[in-house]
Amino acid sequence: MHPILARRERLVIYLLVWVVIGVLLEALLMTAGHTGWLETLSLVAPLCVIYALFCLAAWYPVAAIPIEGMDVVPRALVAHLTAALLLSIVWTALGAGLAYLLGQARYFSGFYTRFRAQVPLLLGAGVLLYLLSVVLHYALVAFEASRQAEKREDEARVLARDAELKALKAQVNPHFLFNSLNSISALTSVDPSRAREMCILLSEFLRTTLGLGEKAAIPLEEELSLIRSFLAVEKVRFGARLCVEEAIAPECLSLFVPPLLLQPLVENAVGHGIGNLLEGGVIRLEARIEGDRLVIVVANSYDPDSVRSHRNGLGLANVRNRIQMRYGSIGALHVRTADDRFEVEIAIPAETEAL
Amino acid sequence: MSSPENRLRAIVVDDEELARHALRELLRAHPEIEVIAECANGFEAVKAVSEMAPDLLFLDIQMPKLDGFEVLELLNPGPAVIFVTAYDQYAMRAFEVHAVDYLLKPVSASRLATAIRQAHDRIGKPLPPALELASAARPPSEYLERLAVRDGTRVHIIPIAKLDYAEAQDDYVALHSGGKQFLKQQTISSLESALDPARFVRIHRSYLVNLERVVKIEPYTKDSRVVVLTDGAQLPVSRAGYTRLQDLLEGKG
Numbered sequence: 237m238h239p240i241l242a243r244r245e246r247l248v249i250y251l252l253v254w255v256v257i258g259v260l261l262e263a264l265l266m267t268a269g270h271t272g273w274l275e276t277l278s279l280v281a282p283l284c285v286i287y288a289l290f291c292l293a294a295w296y297p298v299a300a301i302p303i304e305g306m307d308v309v310p311r312a313l314v315a316h317l318t319a320a321l322l323l324s325i326v327w328t329a330l331g332a333g334l335a336y337l338l339g340q341a342r343y344f345s346g347f348y349t350r351f352r353a354q355v356p357l358l359l360g361a362g363v364l365l366y367l368l369s370v371v372l373h374y375a376l377v378a379f380e381a382s383r384q385a386e387k388r389e390d391e392a393r394v395l396a397r398d399a400e401l402k403a404l405k406a407q408v409n410p411h412f413l414f415n416s417l418n419s420i421s422a423l424t425s426v427d428p429s430r431a432r433e434m435c436i437l438l439s440e441f442l443r444t445t446l447g448l449g450e451k452a453a454i455p456l457e458e459e460l461s462l463i464r465s466f467l468a469v470e471k472v473r474f475g476a477r478l479c480v481e482e483a484i485a486p487e488c489l490s491l492f493v494p495p496l497l498l499q500p501l502v503e504n505a506v507g508h509g510i511g512n513l514l515e516g517g518v519i520r521l522e523a524r525i526e527g528d529r530l531v532i533v534v535a536n537s538y539d540p541d542s543v544r545s546h547r548n549g550l551g552l553a554n555v556r557n558r559i560q561m562r563y564g565s566i567g568a569l570h571v572r573t574a575d576d577r578f579e580v581e582i583a584i585p586a587e588t589e590a591l
Numbered sequence: 592m593s594s595p596e597n598r599l600r601a602i603v604v605d606d607e608e609l610a611r612h613a614l615r616e617l618l619r620a621h622p623e624i625e626v627i628a629e630c631a632n633g634f635e636a637v638k639a640v641s642e643m644a645p646d647l648l649f650l651d652i653q654m655p656k657l658d659g660f661e662v663l664e665l666l667n668p669g670p671a672v673i674f675v676t677a678y679d680q681y682a683m684r685a686f687e688v689h690a691v692d693y694l695l696k697p698v699s700a701s702r703l704a705t706a707i708r709q710a711h712d713r714i715g716k717p718l719p720p721a722l723e724l725a726s727a728a729r730p731p732s733e734y735l736e737r738l739a740v741r742d743g744t745r746v747h748i749i750p751i752a753k754l755d756y757a758e759a760q761d762d763y764v765a766l767h768s769g770g771k772q773f774l775k776q777q778t779i780s781s782l783e784s785a786l787d788p789a790r791f792v793r794i795h796r797s798y799l800v801n802l803e804r805v806v807k808i809e810p811y812t813k814d815s816r817v818v819v820l821t822d823g824a825q826l827p828v829s830r831a832g833y834t835r836l837q838d839l840l841e842g843k844g
Contacts, residue, residue: 411653414677415607418696422613473607512655514632539656541737541750 238295239376251288258284261361269354275344279351283331287362290323291369298373316370317363324362331358396561397452408445409503412470419473434472441465448495453590456523456530457489463502467519470506477516478506488523491530492587494558500551501534501580509536509578517576530586535579552580559584599710602628602643604636604662605651605675610696614649614675617703624707633657637665638744645670646714647707649694652676652728656748660728661739664721665746667776671713673706685727691719722777726785734787738766740773747773751790755804755820757782759797770822792839794818794832802839 240246262280266273297319301312332351339348416438423431444462448454471478498521505519517537524531552571559567563584572579601624605611611629618624627643630636633654640648648670652659659674666672674693676682686693692706692713729735738749749768758765759779766773775782783793793799804820808828811817816828818836828836 410678414696415610418613418677418698419607419609421697422609422616425616426609426612473609475608511653514634514655541748541753542656 238292239373239380240292240295250292254284254288257365264357264361265354268357269350271347271350271354272344275338275347278338278344279331279334279347282334283327283358286330287327287365290327291366293323294319294366294369294373298370298377302377303374316367320363320366320370323366324359327362328355328358408442409507411507412503415473416469419469423472430472434469437465437468437472441469445496445499451495451590453492453587454495455489456484456491456493456532459493459495459498460484460489460521460523462496463498463521466499466502467506474506474510474516477513478510479516479518481518481520483520483522483524485524487525488530488532488586490588491525492590493530493532493584494562497555497558497582498532498534500555501582504551505534505536505578508542509538512539512542513537525586526583528586529583532582532584533579534582535577537576538573538578540573540576555580555582597623597711599624599646599707599714600627600643601625601647601649602630602636602639602645602670603649604630604633604654604659605649606632606654607651610651610675613696614698614703617698617700620700621704621707633659633662633739634746636662637741637746640666640669641744647710648672650674652679652682657739657746660721660725663718664725665739665741667718667721669718671710671716672718673710679728681730682728685724688727689719689724691724722781722785735785738773738775740766740775742773749773751786752803754791755801755822755824756826757799764799767824789839792832792835794836795827795829798826798832800826805836805840808833808836 240250258280261284262273262276265271265276265280269276294316297315301308301315303309303312332348332355335351336348338344339346339351416434420431420434420438423434441462444458444465448458448462467478467480471480502519502521510517510519519537520533520535522531522533522535556569559569559582566585568581568583570581570583572581601618603611603614603618603626605614608631611631615626615629618626624647627645628639630639634657636648636650637657639645648666650659650662650672652674653676654662659676663669663672672691674682674686674691675696675698676693677696683693683695685691692709694702694706734751736751738751738754740747740749749766753768755767755769757779758767760774762776762778763774764777764779764782766775779793779797779799783791783799786799790802791799792802800818800820804822806819806821808816808818809825811827814830816833817825818828819825
């Protein structure tokens with residue numbers, strides 16, 4: 237696509253520039269050849285229209301010889317200079333023809349003779365204008381290329397985020413889902429109202445999980461409410477084996493975190509922690525502000541002998557990657573184990589708005 | 592084919608109370624099944640089975656410390672087993688391959704009826720091969736992480752990291768861990784194939800050793816060697832075992 241012709245606003249600007257060039261050329265020729273303003277204008281106006289079109293054609297050699305390294309520069313110079321000279325000669329010849337025709341008119345008689353003094357000037361202007369146009373086209377090409385690269389980068393980023401969120405959605409653990417359905421099925425006869433309550437909790441959890449997909453960041457409060465509905469469902473399954481403690485500093489609630497950042501950690505805490513303990517245990521959620529950072533801790537009881545709980549499950553690796561990708565070196569995730577306590581600590585910038 | 596009057600004594604094993612409840616309730620439609628016990632974990636299950644000798648076991652797979660496969664492994668000979676699981680793609684594939692009966696949670700009444708009909712025919716027949724089943728149900732590239740050993744009605748769990756070495760003794764392996772010895776009915780080759788080959792080396796026809804326990808290799812006779820372990824134990828090394836050991840130690844850098 238021609239970078240000027242393809243865009244109406246650029247074409248308008250280009251033509252306005254040519255009006256200015258026309259005025260300058262008029263002044264130049266009048267001074268140099270001592271010609272009258274009207275005869276000069278009658279020559280300059282059609283010449284400018286013609287050369288404006290000629291200069292647009294610079295796009296084709298520019299597109300054909302992209303400057304991709306210093307080794308093409310000589311070739312490009314030769315090509316463009318040749319084109320400039322040829323076009324300028326053609327242009328000046330056209331000018332001469334026009335001047336001759338104008339000279340035939342009684343009003344402009346002798347114009348052709350006066351014009352001949354201006355030939356070198358017109359030739360020089362022709363070469364110069366064409367070369368300027370070449371430079372302009374190269375600049376436009378470079379501009380377009382950088383814009384496209386930027387666009388591609390943006391698209392890649394959007395795609396990466398999409399893929400990530402799709403992966404997260406797929407992560408809704410089928411084991412959790414079917415076990416919950418089984419609990420509901422058991423409750424329908426024992427305690428129908430609790431069965432209904434659990435259906436609602438489970439629906440809330442699923443709806444929120446699916447809905448978070450479009451967001452880049454959510455307030456911690458929303459993430460916590462998702463986790464609470466998850467834990468409420470798990471509590472029905474595990475009964476007294478699952479205890480939950482919270483120590484959330486209220487000023488953290490409005491800070492923004494990537495959606496579903498904590499959920500996989502809590503899921504691990506239940507599955508690999510509490511699920512491996514005969515008597516169950518405690519899951520503790522903490523959040524506080526330390527300086528300009530938000531520190532979140534997910535801790536749980538675990539069985540040190542059960543290797544499965546040591547293993548950095550897929551969920552943990554995923555969370556680590558997301559923090560790395562989003563915050564780089566200012567984000568951190570630490571795993572600590574002590575006796576029968578497994579702890580994941582996340583430190584991320586305390587963001588007060590969704591970036 | 593047994594008649595419906597032929598009562599079956601069954602035990603329900605699941606770590607979730609609601610899941611046990613749901614199954615019990617469904618079993619009410621089958622008067623020929625008498626639920627004689629409920630167990631909340633694998634240890635209770637092993638104990639209950641050996642004390643009560645039921646005909647049928649409904650066995651959940653995902654349970655803490657001792658999962659359904661490990662329970663099955665410790666119950667030979669034992670009752671007919673119907674596995675129950677919520678979702679486990681590898682386990683389900685393993686069941687299909689070994690034609691083992693299983694139910695998916697939430698359990699449907701008709702599926703349960705079919706399973707019970709088939710269970711009648713299974714009683715008294717040998718149990719499915721627990722070890723093969725367990726290894727088929729493990730996700731690919733994952734290795735055994737603990738060993739379950741039965742001692743009467745008691746069950747010992749040996750985390751793999753605490754296993755020093757294993758020694759073949761006829762149809763059994765003697766597992767040595769922290770100076771104690773546990774006998775398990777398994778061949779040493781089958782144990783070897785279930786363990787991470789980067790951590791355990793077969794140094795001899797009869798010995799499988801935890802690489803982390805090896806302190807040094809010493810010449811023994813003119814063309815045989817022994818490894819010395821951290822606790823001072825010495826184990827014979829065969830020529831092939833020596834090659835394998837060297838490969839691993841060099842590979843570790």
